[in-house]
Amino acid sequence: MTDATIPDTGDADRTVALAGCPNVGKSVLFNELADAYVDVSNYPGTTVDTTVARVDGDALVDTPGVYGVGSFSEEERVARDILLEADAVVNVVAAPTLQRDLFLTLQLLDMGIPTVVAVNVMDEAERDGIEIDVDALADRLGVPVVPTVATEGRGVDDLRERLDEATAPDETPIEEFFDALPDDVEASRAEQVLLVEADEPTAEAVRERAPVVADGGAPGFVGEDHRDEVYGHRRDRVDALVDAVVSEGDGPPAWSERLDDLLLRPLTGTPLMVALLGAVYYLIGDLVAQRLVDFLEIVVFGEYYVPFVESTVGSVVPAAGWAEPLHFVLLNENLGLLTVTVQYLLGVLLPLVVSFYLVIGALEVSGVLPRLAVLTDRGLSRIGLNGRAIIPMIVGLGCVTMAVITTRMVGSRRERLIATALLGLAVPCSAQLGVILGLLAGLGLVWWFGYVAVILVVFGVAGVFLDRALPGDGEGLITELPRLRRPRAGNIASKTASRTKMFLREAGPLFAVTALGVSLLDYLGLLARIEQSLAPLTGAVGLPTDFGQVVVLGLIRRDFAAAGMTGMSLSAAQTFVGLVIVTLFVPCILSMVMIVKERDLTSGTLMWVGSWVVAFGVGAVLAVVMGL
Amino acid sequence: MKCGTCGYEFDPERGLECPRCGESFDCTGISCAECGACSGILPGLGGAGDGENT
Numbered sequence: 001m002t003d004a005t006i007p008d009t010g011d012a013d014r015t016v017a018l019a020g021c022p023n024v025g026k027s028v029l030f031n032e033l034a035d036a037y038v039d040v041s042n043y044p045g046t047t048v049d050t051t052v053a054r055v056d057g058d059a060l061v062d063t064p065g066v067y068g069v070g071s072f073s074e075e076e077r078v079a080r081d082i083l084l085e086a087d088a089v090v091n092v093v094a095a096p097t098l099q100r101d102l103f104l105t106l107q108l109l110d111m112g113i114p115t116v117v118a119v120n121v122m123d124e125a126e127r128d129g130i131e132i133d134v135d136a137l138a139d140r141l142g143v144p145v146v147p148t149v150a151t152e153g154r155g156v157d158d159l160r161e162r163l164d165e166a167t168a169p170d171e172t173p174i175e176e177f178f179d180a181l182p183d184d185v186e187a188s189r190a191e192q193v194l195l196v197e198a199d200e201p202t203a204e205a206v207r208e209r210a211p212v213v214a215d216g217g218a219p220g221f222v223g224e225d226h227r228d229e230v231y232g233h234r235r236d237r238v239d240a241l242v243d244a245v246v247s248e249g250d251g252p253p254a255w256s257e258r259l260d261d262l263l264l265r266p267l268t269g270t271p272l273m274v275a276l277l278g279a280v281y282y283l284i285g286d287l288v289a290q291r292l293v294d295f296l297e298i299v300v301f302g303e304y305y306v307p308f309v310e311s312t313v314g315s316v317v318p319a320a321g322w323a324e325p326l327h328f329v330l331l332n333e334n335l336g337l338l339t340v341t342v343q344y345l346l347g348v349l350l351p352l353v354v355s356f357y358l359v360i361g362a363l364e365v366s367g368v369l370p371r372l373a374v375l376t377d378r379g380l381s382r383i384g385l386n387g388r389a390i391i392p393m394i395v396g397l398g399c400v401t402m403a404v405i406t407t408r409m410v411g412s413r414r415e416r417l418i419a420t421a422l423l424g425l426a427v428p429c430s431a432q433l434g435v436i437l438g439l440l441a442g443l444g445l446v447w448w449f450g451y452v453a454v455i456l457v458v459f460g461v462a463g464v465f466l467d468r469a470l471p472g473d474g475e476g477l478i479t480e481l482p483r484l485r486r487p488r489a490g491n492i493a494s495k496t497a498s499r500t501k502m503f504l505r506e507a508g509p510l511f512a513v514t515a516l517g518v519s520l521l522d523y524l525g526l527l528a529r530i531e532q533s534l535a536p537l538t539g540a541v542g543l544p545t546d547f548g549q550v551v552v553l554g555l556i557r558r559d560f561a562a563a564g565m566t567g568m569s570l571s572a573a574q575t576f577v578g579l580v581i582v583t584l585f586v587p588c589i590l591s592m593v594m595i596v597k598e599r600d601l602t603s604g605t606l607m608w609v610g611s612w613v614v615a616f617g618v619g620a621v622l623a624v625v626m627g628l
Numbered sequence: 629m630k631c632g633t634c635g636y637e638f639d640p641e642r643g644l645e646c647p648r649c650g651e652s653f654d655c656t657g658i659s660c661a662e663c664g665a666c667s668g669i670l671p672g673l674g675g676a677g678d679g680e681n682t
Contacts, residue, residue, distance in 0.1 A: 021634075021649075067634035067649045100633070100649045228639060231647035238650065 012059035016163060017082050019108070020092035021101045022065030025120045029092055029150040030062045033160060055160060061086065068104050068231075069111065069194070071201050080199075084190055088114040088166035090159065095125030095132055095147075098246060102238045103231075109141060110174035110234070111190035114166035117145045118159050123152070124485075130248050137245045142169040151491060173237065177230050180222050186210045198227040256484040263371040263484075273372050274449075280359055281448045284434060285441030288355040293438055296347040306339050313338060329519045334549070335564075341515040344563045345508060352434030353559070354500050360397060360430050361495040366487040369394050392419050396427035400587055403427070404594040418466045420599055424587040424607045425614060426459040428558070431503060435562035436579050443572045454580050458618055506590070507557065514556045518549065527552070541577055541619035542628025543570070550582065557588040573626040577619050584615035629653075629663045 018033075020026045034053030051062040063082050064075035071077050083089060091108055093101035098119070108115050119132060138145035144165045148155030177196040181187075187195060187206045194202035203221055262268040310331055319327040330338045363369040396403035400423050407419045428436065440448045521527040531538075531548030538547040546568065554561030561582045570578060586608050587595065596604035622628075630637050631646035632653075638646055640663045644653040653663070 067636070072635060100651070103648055103650065228642065228647060231636075231638075232642065235645070235647045235650060 013057045014087035017086035024094040025150045026092045032156045094121040099242045111193045116166045122147045123149045133245045195221045284437045289438030289441040301343040335515045352438045353431045356430040356434035357496040357499045361492040362487045367484045396423045401591045431559035542623035554585045581615045581619040586611040
């Protein structure tokens with residue numbers, strides 16, 4: 001119906017779509033059903049693309065989280081097209097938000113799509129004192145209903161077994177609205193439902209098949225008022241259903257609501273978030289950077305690994321004659337492929353990155369991270385972004401490349417452009433933040449807060465500039481917060497393991513190739529020339545000439561650049577300025593590819609050049625302020 | 629008005645509940661500029677439509 005991508009389901013017996021509102025645990029359930037874990041996020045609307053997996057010979061297709069089948073957004077159009085083609089649907093609803101989620105359920109059943117309902121997050125409903133009569137719900141809906149707790153795998157086997165029982169009632173109350181359609185309309189039941197809901201793409205598709213059916217050439221078969229009437233009628237049915245099957249006990253435990261209130265009020269939320277940033281600093285900066293990384297660098301690599309490799313490889317590959325270039329590339333003290341490169345990757349980057357993944361994972365899973373972003377929501381609206389931009393910014397703290405993809409959910413093209421530019425410029429990824437925290441740990445807490453303040457100021461100023469420079473106005477706020485939850489160790493560990501695997505797979509080979517390139521440049525004397533040519537820039541920001549190598553590393557990945565700074569002897573102020581520059585410097589190669597793909601080459605080039613200007617411009621100002 | 633939860637645009641004069649996701653709104657949580665449900669009946673209530681609740 002649209003040009004949305006319908007996934008290839010190969011030779012599967014049936015196509016089963018997984019559909020539900022955002023934040024009902026759909027992605028977790030998808031992974032549980034498919035027996036494979038994919039990265040799961042806690043924010044609303046993370047599933048922008050569709051994913052396919054096999055379940056007992058069927059193809060299971062994940063769809064974007066939507067509140068109803070319609071065409072109000074790109075996600076809805078994709079979901080609608082998949083649902084119209086699916087042989088059956090697993091409709092995931094969350095027990096605590098049943099009143100909201102059952103609208104989609106009734107819509108699917110009105111459309112006659114064979115459905116099995118999974119009532120997920122049953123544990124939270126139980127804790128909140130909400131009782132759901134699952135059997136009564138199944139009776140009233142006329143389809144199988146399975147209670148699940150996807151995060152613990154509860155009910156998943158039962159759901160898998162009941163996929164074959166997917167069904168839909170032959171008739172539903174929606175049919176009274178079909179009278180509004182012309183008698184001779186050639187449309188399936190699902191299409192008739194969408195027609196009485198004034199879904200324009202469906203009207204176009206039906207009209208294309210039989211161009212003479214509509215009266216008077218009106219754009220749709222019914223007006224938008226009619227849709228409100230159909231929706232209102234369905235909402236009444238949902239309310240009646242919920243009244244019949246849900247009973248509430250003594251209410252939720254007070255802790256999450258009280259904490260939620262405290263986190264979202266600026267007066268209490270701000271100091272709590274500042275304290276949280278301090279705790280993160282001590283955890284990663286002190287425990288990991290000062291103790292673990294020091295131990296790995298000094299003892300494991302300094303005393304054992306590097307001397308061992310130097311003597312072993314040195315005896316096979318002599319530092320003279322034909323083998324001299326190879327010896328240099330493998331063992332040089334600057335970025336030797338088998339020595340310093342391995343030390344940076346495994347002794348510095350890996351522990352810092354993993355520990356930051358753990359922290360970010362815990363903040364995501366608990367729902368604290370979105371609240372941190374909501375605290376800054378008023379600021380976002382002042383720089384031309386709506387609340388939906390919070391999500392890519394949070395994802396960006398994990399990985400900017402991934403975050404660029406999620407900018408698809410940010411309102412208009414203008415807002416997507418602003419969000420992408422800010423991601424590329426002033427949102428450090430967790431790999432980079434881990435190393436930055438490690439370096440700042442040696443300087444003290446005040447430098448960490450200073451760093452956060454500078455980056456936030458640059459973020460704000462760049463946002464205001466873009467908001468004023470780009471034509472058009474921002475859109476209103478549409479966002480929804482996930483509940484505060486006690487973080488589960490298993491979920492955090494899975495997230496961290498999956499991200500670490502991705503980091504090693506991506507950063508390992510890239511770092512090796514970069515190190516090889518830099519070593520070759522070094523051997524040929526070109527690195528010194530590049531550093532000399534960058535000397536006016538590095539000098540302007542009060543840094544030594546060999547900071548040029550950090551710049552070269554930063555062209556590939558910003559965390560490589562930060563890691564490259566660990567081997568330099570810099571004063572506290574120089575380290576601070578260097579880290580600000582590295583943060584604001586050009587996005588990593590993969591992010592650049594994604595930016596060009598999602599936006600366009602001109603925007604990507606402007607962002608890349610702009611990052612140079614801003615990074616060294618801000619660095620120069622800081623250098624003057626700090627007397628470098 | 630546009631529902632803050634699901635983004636569906638509905639007529640608030642029919643009630644301050646989003647017909648799609650069921651989210652309820654009241655005058656303490658939204659401004660007159662966003663809603664306008666009572667503008668026809670009591671034009672002065674919204675502070676001359678400046679978006680501030682009185």
